[in-house]
Amino acid sequence: MVLKVVIIGAGFGGLRLARELNNKRGLEIVLIDKVNYHQFQPLLYQVATAGLDASNISFPLRKVFQRSKNVRIRLAELKEIVSAQNKIVTSNEEINYDILVLATGTETNFFGNQQLMEYAFPMKSTVEALQLRHNLIRNFEDALLVKDPGELQRLMNIVVVGGGPTGVELSGALAEMKRYVLPKDYPELDFGNMNIYLVEGGSKTLGNMSEKSAEDSQRYLTRLGVKLLTNTIVSNFDGSTVQLKDGNTIPAKTVIWAAGVTGAAPPGFDKALIARGNRLIVDRQMKLKGFTNIYVIGDLAYMETPKYPQGHPQLASVAIQQATSLARNLIRIINSDNKLEEFEYHDKGTMATVGRNLAVCDIPIPKAFGTKLHFGGFFAWLIWMSLHLMLILGVKNRFFVFSNWVYNYFTYDQSLRLIFPEFYKSRKKI
Amino acid sequence: MVLKVVIIGAGFGGLRLARELNNKRGLEIVLIDKVNYHQFQPLLYQVATAGLDASNISFPLRKVFQRSKNVRIRLAELKEIVSAQNKIVTSNEEINYDILVLATGTETNFFGNQQLMEYAFPMKSTVEALQLRHNLIRNFEDALLVKDPGELQRLMNIVVVGGGPTGVELSGALAEMKRYVLPKDYPELDFGNMNIYLVEGGSKTLGNMSEKSAEDSQRYLTRLGVKLLTNTIVSNFDGSTVQLKDGNTIPAKTVIWAAGVTGAAPPGFDKALIARGNRLIVDRQMKLKGFTNIYVIGDLAYMETPKYPQGHPQLASVAIQQATSLARNLIRIINSDNKLEEFEYHDKGTMATVGRNLAVCDIPIPKAFGTKLHFGGFFAWLIWMSLHLMLILGVKNRFFVFSNWVYNYFTYDQSLRLIFPEFYKSRKKI
Numbered sequence: 028m029v030l031k032v033v034i035i036g037a038g039f040g041g042l043r044l045a046r047e048l049n050n051k052r053g054l055e056i057v058l059i060d061k062v063n064y065h066q067f068q069p070l071l072y073q074v075a076t077a078g079l080d081a082s083n084i085s086f087p088l089r090k091v092f093q094r095s096k097n098v099r100i101r102l103a104e105l106k107e108i109v110s111a112q113n114k115i116v117t118s119n120e121e122i123n124y125d126i127l128v129l130a131t132g133t134e135t136n137f138f139g140n141q142q143l144m145e146y147a148f149p150m151k152s153t154v155e156a157l158q159l160r161h162n163l164i165r166n167f168e169d170a171l172l173v174k175d176p177g178e179l180q181r182l183m184n185i186v187v188v189g190g191g192p193t194g195v196e197l198s199g200a201l202a203e204m205k206r207y208v209l210p211k212d213y214p215e216l217d218f219g220n221m222n223i224y225l226v227e228g229g230s231k232t233l234g235n236m237s238e239k240s241a242e243d244s245q246r247y248l249t250r251l252g253v254k255l256l257t258n259t260i261v262s263n264f265d266g267s268t269v270q271l272k273d274g275n276t277i278p279a280k281t282v283i284w285a286a287g288v289t290g291a292a293p294p295g296f297d298k299a300l301i302a303r304g305n306r307l308i309v310d311r312q313m314k315l316k317g318f319t320n321i322y323v324i325g326d327l328a329y330m331e332t333p334k335y336p337q338g339h340p341q342l343a344s345v346a347i348q349q350a351t352s353l354a355r356n357l358i359r360i361i362n363s364d365n366k367l368e369e370f371e372y373h374d375k376g377t378m379a380t381v382g383r384n385l386a387v388c389d390i391p392i393p394k395a396f397g398t399k400l401h402f403g404g405f406f407a408w409l410i411w412m413s414l415h416l417m418l419i420l421g422v423k424n425r426f427f428v429f430s431n432w433v434y435n436y437f438t439y440d441q442s443l444r445l446i447f448p449e450f451y452k453s454r455k456k457i
Numbered sequence: 458m459v460l461k462v463v464i465i466g467a468g469f470g471g472l473r474l475a476r477e478l479n480n481k482r483g484l485e486i487v488l489i490d491k492v493n494y495h496q497f498q499p500l501l502y503q504v505a506t507a508g509l510d511a512s513n514i515s516f517p518l519r520k521v522f523q524r525s526k527n528v529r530i531r532l533a534e535l536k537e538i539v540s541a542q543n544k545i546v547t548s549n550e551e552i553n554y555d556i557l558v559l560a561t562g563t564e565t566n567f568f569g570n571q572q573l574m575e576y577a578f579p580m581k582s583t584v585e586a587l588q589l590r591h592n593l594i595r596n597f598e599d600a601l602l603v604k605d606p607g608e609l610q611r612l613m614n615i616v617v618v619g620g621g622p623t624g625v626e627l628s629g630a631l632a633e634m635k636r637y638v639l640p641k642d643y644p645e646l647d648f649g650n651m652n653i654y655l656v657e658g659g660s661k662t663l664g665n666m667s668e669k670s671a672e673d674s675q676r677y678l679t680r681l682g683v684k685l686l687t688n689t690i691v692s693n694f695d696g697s698t699v700q701l702k703d704g705n706t707i708p709a710k711t712v713i714w715a716a717g718v719t720g721a722a723p724p725g726f727d728k729a730l731i732a733r734g735n736r737l738i739v740d741r742q743m744k745l746k747g748f749t750n751i752y753v754i755g756d757l758a759y760m761e762t763p764k765y766p767q768g769h770p771q772l773a774s775v776a777i778q779q780a781t782s783l784a785r786n787l788i789r790i791i792n793s794d795n796k797l798e799e800f801e802y803h804d805k806g807t808m809a810t811v812g813r814n815l816a817v818c819d820i821p822i823p824k825a826f827g828t829k830l831h832f833g834g835f836f837a838w839l840i841w842m843s844l845h846l847m848l849i850l851g852v853k854n855r856f857f858v859f860s861n862w863v864y865n866y867f868t869y870d871q872s873l874r875l876i877f878p879e880f881y882k883s884r885k886k887i
Contacts, residue, residue, distance in 0.1 A: 062875075062876065063594070063598065063874070063875065063876050064875045064876075080510055080512050081875070081877075082510050082873050082875060085875050087642075087873075087874045087875060089641075089642040089643070089874070090642065090874070093641040093642065094641075099645070101601070102598045102876070119602050120602060153875075153877070154877055157877070164493070168493065168532045171531070172549050172550060211519075211523040211524070212517075212519040212520065212523065213519070215529070423864055423868075426860070427857070427860070430856070430857070430860070434853055443512050443517075444493070444517045444519070444520070445492075445493065445494045445511070445512060445515050445517060445583075446492065446493050446494075446532070447511075447583070447584055447587070
């Protein structure tokens with residue numbers, strides 16, 4: 028028996044699953060993604076702020092499976108699932124499957140606001156991070172030419188929306204750019220006038236982490252000079268003015284939207300299968316509700332367990348553990364072993380970095396000692412760096428990211444501030 | 458007295474001039490370029506063939522002049538020179554000058570053929586090299602889907618036009634990709650069917666180098682499997698078939714045009730000032746014929762000297778030496794020293810690389826011993842690498858290029874084969 032497994036999406040979940048099934052007898056794998064590389068999303072903010080090259084955190088899929096006997100890669104977009112015929116339709120061709128695994132993750136949620144969608148920058152992909160980088164730099168070039176003080180202020184303000192890890196890390200990195208890099212590059216501009224706003228709807232940043240981590244992150248951000256606006260909702264952005272729900276406005280050309288994601292569920296599924304956040308409801312084996320041969324893993328999957336009655340957090344580590352569990356089950360199926368395992372998430376901790384020497388870290392510990400162990404500051408930052416280095420795919424990328432970080436640490440200054448018009452043209456500007 | 462020097466173009470000549478005049482009393486410099494980085498053109502072919510990252514050979518101009526007291530940088534395109542009023546008009550503003558230096562180099566010469574201009578890839582800039590890289594990779598992704606053998610052949614053929622250093626280096630690098638990288642990435646494709654043609658109008662490759670170097674390069678190319686067509690002229694390309702002047706055709710989607718350049722002279726100059734190759738005629742002090750305060754340096758300058766009665770070769774070393782000489786003269790002018798020097802080019806040799814361990818190198822020696830000293834093979838390749846490493850701007854870029862080369866040398870395999878749609882969309886495809 029040969030099972031043909033089609034995996035949609037090569038993020039943390041899909042890629043891990045394909046790697047676990049690589050060269051396993053009885054399995055044929057087709058891995059489909061819109062781009063030809065795995066994107067290491069946790070470091071996208073460093074690509075956007077010109078701290079890392081895009082290639083440092085983008086790993087070509089074909090390279091991962093160069094010696095594979097059973098994994099084929101297709102660069103395509105999923106158009107339709109024809110589950111009655113066990114086939115999918117992509118932008119290029121039709122592909123039959125015995126087992127379909129959806130690992131398409133999430134996409135930026137603009138909550139239906141067309142203007143935000145058009146003018147604010149999302150930051151969920153390498154290309155989006157590059158677009159953001161190019162526009163950031165381009166704005167300072169434009170600022171050199173502007174005579175009107177109001178217009179100048181608009182070019183020098185940056186508004187980050189959303190106080191989760193992405194928003195916190197990005198605004199911290201921008202604050203460091205403002206302090207260490209930009210005044211040297213643009214001596215003609217007064218960076219005292221540059222403001223970085225972090226706007227968060229809730230009462231604190233890093234709301235999903237421990238109380239201590241949330242507090243620390245706020246303290247670090249303030250120390251770096253980020254203007255933190257909590258309990259504040261952005262209602263609109265027309266490309267030059269940010270409208271807040273309380274009636275206030277912020278003049279700014281650059282708004283970065285890190286305020287929410289929504290499951291990138293393929294079209295055509297019954298509403299009964301869709302849970303909060305547009306996620307697909309799965310059982311403890313990641314099997315899509317009501318289907319026998321469609322699985323969902325990672326951010327797109329919604330699974331209720333006694334430990335997580337409202338579903339799992341949307342984290343890389345959940346996706347990776349689900350992929351590993353599903354891989355084991357698929358191998359059991361091939362071996363006609365009917366004792367399939369049920370998924371249980373093992374929380375190994377969460378972390379976020381705010382800036383140089385500044386990070387926060389929560390590690391779960393036995394209940395007797397409290398709920399979470401919290402680290403902050405330099406030590407957390409070291410943990411954060413080591414862990415991310417380990418997670419990056421490929422010795423070479425690891426080496427280059429590490430070299431870049433060391434270089435950055437001592438010089439405060441990268442040389443990646445290149446503008447390729449291809450990237451900033453592609454987003455509409457006022 | 459303060460002299461305002463406006464330099465157009467931050468290639469080898471313009472950048473060197475600005476660096477020589479950096480922080481010199483009595484001089485105010487404005488350096489203008491279309492892009493915000495210096496492009497290290499000799500290694501563009503390695504960017505195109507995914508051997509180096511674009512950022513490795515692109516150095517941000519603002520970083521070079523971060524601590525400068527007298528150099529300002531403007532990202533703009535030159536639109537017009539109003540010499541009667543000593544001012545230029547750029548895409549952004551008007552700028553007055555006391556002294557204007559044109560260092561705009563050359564651009565790709567398609568000899569007026571509109572179809573070639575539309576479908577063939579030039580490779581004179583970082584962005585063009587990236588466009589080429591993305592299309593090369595994209596073609597193999599497309600080849601996986603194609604059923605028609607003729608169409609498959611079109612996708613797998615690459616035609617390089619022009620047997621100068623660019624054409625030779627590029628076709629050598631493509632041949633190595635074909636041998637070492639592509640079969641591992643695309644096990645489903647038969648690379649026995651991939652052909653790399655190098656089409657040269659003259660009777661040999663590297664026609665400007667010594668007879669020995671020309672012979673060696675041809676031998677190396679053949680050894681690498683490049684199909685060399687000398688005495689062959691490309692007359693047209695419609696995006697899927699290359700038309701040769703002798704009536705033959707080559708089916709190919711990818712044509713790289715390295716067959717000629719033309720001086721990027723700003724519009725509006727009298728025809729009497731323009732020499733062969735659209736270059737501007739200058740005197741021995743790089744002063745534009747008939748002008749007192751406009752200079753031209755580098756590839757755009759045409760200067761006849763007793764040693765070079767038909768002008769200098771268009772090489773980085775000429776541009777750099779002219780920039781240094783002009784800088785000395787400008788400093789003399791500021792110091793009211795009327796003894797200005799006349800330019801004399803000191804040929805330190807020329808070289809080209811064909812592939813791994815394969816390069817050619819001509820070094821001038823005293824007449825008594827012959828005309829040129831010739832090296833080939835591994836030793837020439839080592840010289841080539843060391844010299845290019847030294848020429849690259851910035852310790853960090855040098856380190857990263859070196860690391861990339863070492864990695865490549867031992868693994869035969871980079872991980873830069875990423876497709877960003879922004880780049881391949883920007884060129885028309887059939």
